[in-house]
Amino acid sequence: VPAIEFPRQYNAAVDLVDRHLAEGRRERIAFRDEHGALTYGELAREVNRAGNALLALGIEPEQRVMLLLQDTTDFPVVFLGALKAGIVPIPVNTLLTPADYEHMLIDSRARGLVVSESLLPKVEVAMARAPRLRHVLVSRAPEGNLRHERLDAHLAAASDELEAFPTTPDDVAFWLYSSGSTGAAKAAMHLHAHLMRTAKLYAQGVLGIREDDVVFSAAKLFFAYGLGNALTFPLSVGATAILMAERPTPASVLRTLREHQPTIFCGVPTLFAAMLADTTQGGITRAVASRALRICVSAGEALPKHVGEAWRERMGTDILDGIGTTELLHIFLSNRPGDVRYGTSGKPVPGYEIKLLDDDGRPVPAGEEGSLWVKAPSAATAYWNQRDPSMATFQGPWTRTGDRYVHDAEGYFTYLGRSDDMLKVGGIWVSPFEVESALAQHEAVLEAAVVGHTDGDRLVKPKAYVVLREGHAASEALENALKDFVKSKLAPYKYPRWVEFLADLPKTATGKIQRFRLRAKRSTIVAGGHRLEVE
Numbered sequence: 378v379p380a381i382e383f384p385r386q387y388n389a390a391v392d393l394v395d396r397h398l399a400e401g402r403r404e405r406i407a408f409r410d411e412h413g414a415l416t417y418g419e420l421a422r423e424v425n426r427a428g429n430a431l432l433a434l435g436i437e438p439e440q441r442v443m444l445l446l447q448d449t450t451d452f453p454v455v456f457l458g459a460l461k462a463g464i465v466p467i468p469v470n471t472l473l474t475p476a477d478y479e480h481m482l483i484d485s486r487a488r489g490l491v492v493s494e495s496l497l498p499k500v501e502v503a504m505a506r507a508p509r510l511r512h513v514l515v516s517r518a519p520e521g522n523l524r525h526e527r528l529d530a531h532l533a534a535a536s537d538e539l540e541a542f543p544t545t546p547d548d549v550a551f552w553l554y555s556s557g558s559t560g561a562a563k564a565a566m567h568l569h570a571h572l573m574r575t576a577k578l579y580a581q582g583v584l585g586i587r588e589d590d591v592v593f594s595a596a597k598l599f600f601a602y603g604l605g606n607a608l609t610f611p612l613s614v615g616a617t618a619i620l621m622a623e624r625p626t627p628a629s630v631l632r633t634l635r636e637h638q639p640t641i642f643c644g645v646p647t648l649f650a651a652m653l654a655d656t657t658q659g660g661i662t663r664a665v666a667s668r669a670l671r672i673c674v675s676a677g678e679a680l681p682k683h684v685g686e687a688w689r690e691r692m693g694t695d696i697l698d699g700i701g702t703t704e705l706l707h708i709f710l711s712n713r714p715g716d717v718r719y720g721t722s723g724k725p726v727p728g729y730e731i732k733l734l735d736d737d738g739r740p741v742p743a744g745e746e747g748s749l750w751v752k753a754p755s756a757a758t759a760y761w762n763q764r765d766p767s768m769a770t771f772q773g774p775w776t777r778t779g780d781r782y783v784h785d786a787e788g789y790f791t792y793l794g795r796s797d798d799m800l801k802v803g804g805i806w807v808s809p810f811e812v813e814s815a816l817a818q819h820e821a822v823l824e825a826a827v828v829g830h831t832d833g834d835r836l837v838k839p840k841a842y843v844v845l846r847e848g849h850a851a852s853e854a855l856e857n858a859l860k861d862f863v864k865s866k867l868a869p870y871k872y873p874r875w876v877e878f879l880a881d882l883p884k885t886a887t888g889k890i891q892r893f894r895l896r897a898k899r900s901t902i903v904a905g906g907h908r909l910e911v912e
């Protein structure tokens with residue numbers, strides 16, 4: 378694949394939005410959400426208003442503005458408005474806790490925050506503690522008293538004309554926070570060129586996305602995955618994206634598929650499995666979902682083979698499993714239409730190079746496990762203010778993902794697991810340390826260790842091994858109390874789906890918990906002929 382060239386002065390918002398006016402797509406629908414639709418012409422004007430509104434507040438190019446937003450048309454309007462003004466938007470996960478937002482506001486030194494009204498309670502304390510935060514705009518606020526400024530009022534008051542800030546392809550465009558196994562979340566910094574590069578290489582190159590496609594991503598816009606699926610990719614070709622603010626459940630997703638008849642549907646393995654298991658419409662079929670569907674995409678964690686096969690059987694379309702990371706922005710290793718091998722991540726996306734290295738940094742032969750490295754034209758330049766983690770991850774043109782893979786003689790890559798302790802749960806990172814620290818705050822808990830454990834669909838969920846303090850006895854009631862306790866402390870998807878009480882935890886001579894022994898526990902049980910534990 379030839380390198381994608383950009384002029385020296387290049388602003389991604391102009392390429393993704395204004396270009397379509399010049400190419401005659403003014404009346405085409407760019408976005409639909411529960412409240413209505415935006416044509417490309419309207420989007421261009423709203424984006425200009427958003428850029429002007431942020432500038433009018435005194436936020437300057439290169440400064441940050443955090444976006445804590447549900448998936449409505451306000452998201453692309455503010456994200457692209459910031460880009461066009463040269464301001465750096467930071468979309469953040471809407472499922473996190475006040476402590477997480479406090480960290481990200483302080484770490485990023487964001488000058489502005491645009492927040493959905495429903496999420497305001499989660500961030501109000503953090504707002505007061507972030508010394509650099511000057512302005513808060515509330516999205517989709519109801520009429521009446523509000524202690525903060527309204528986004529819609531600021532948009533209405535702003536001009537709908539805006540000259541793009543003269544960024545280069547190499548200017549930092551936006552940041553995305555990613556959590557690691559230890560320490561707080563780190564912001565990966567992405568450039569203006571990265572948006573269109575991922576669109577050309579993956580969305581156009583692999584999915585063959587076109588102007589007449591309608592895309593629905595159950596994965597939200599604040600994830601790198603959802604941002605590509607429902608913003609960059611459709612805008613790269615003048616297609617339409619469907620936005621859904623609700624939590625993706627089999628019911629809400631099915632309703633959206635029926636109503637909007639998308640041609641491309643993107644989800645995570647947990648959702649595909651849950652939709653297959655759901656029986657509300659007599660079980661999902663093509664007829665009750667979207668007859669228009671031509672491609673489904675899965676990412677975030679490995680798609681179990683049986684889920685892909687069952688989906689194809691029921692829906693008549695394949696699910697293309699592909700792996701992407703926040704650091705590389707989108708999918709770089711993927712199955713392809715007409716070339717799907719369930720149980721594998723497929724082959725490198727043209728434009729990306731992949732290598733698997735052994736512990737001495739030597740390439741491994743086919744059939745042997747190695748550590749995954751990617752040479753990518755969309756790799757973040759670094760993590761903000763994190764020199765050591767940046768050096769460990771971004772090494773010259775190559776990026777280390779922390780995944781273990783094997784490739785076969787035909788060039789297909791199969792995911793084997795992580796080289797750290799991190800878990801992917803429903804496609805979202807969970808640090809076992811974070812869950813352990815939450816558990817340790819409970820009065821009954823002496824210590825806890827958390828590892829990944831597969832459920833009935835062979836998808837990983839957290840399992841806690843807990844040692845109780847004296848005077849506390851193991852019981853089902855305590856098990857449930859501990860689950861609820863974690864849900865109250867952390868983002869709810871992080872709670873342990875199973876709790877097993879032990880007299881002590883396996884440790885090294887120096888007192889380090891031996892997670893590998895706990896991970897191996899289940900296989901010994903199975904090998905011993907006992908029942909397989911499921912939820």
Ligand code: 3UK
Nearest residue numbers: 601602676677678679699700701702703707708792
């Ligand atoms: C894991 C997968 C096996 C893997 C992402 C698509 O998930 C995304 O980004 P994150 O930063 O997590 C990255 C990590 O998740 N993973 C993702 N996809 C797969 N493992 N098979 C897969 N198909 O450990 C990887 O290192 O949250 C996904 C597009 C953009 C993204 N950022």
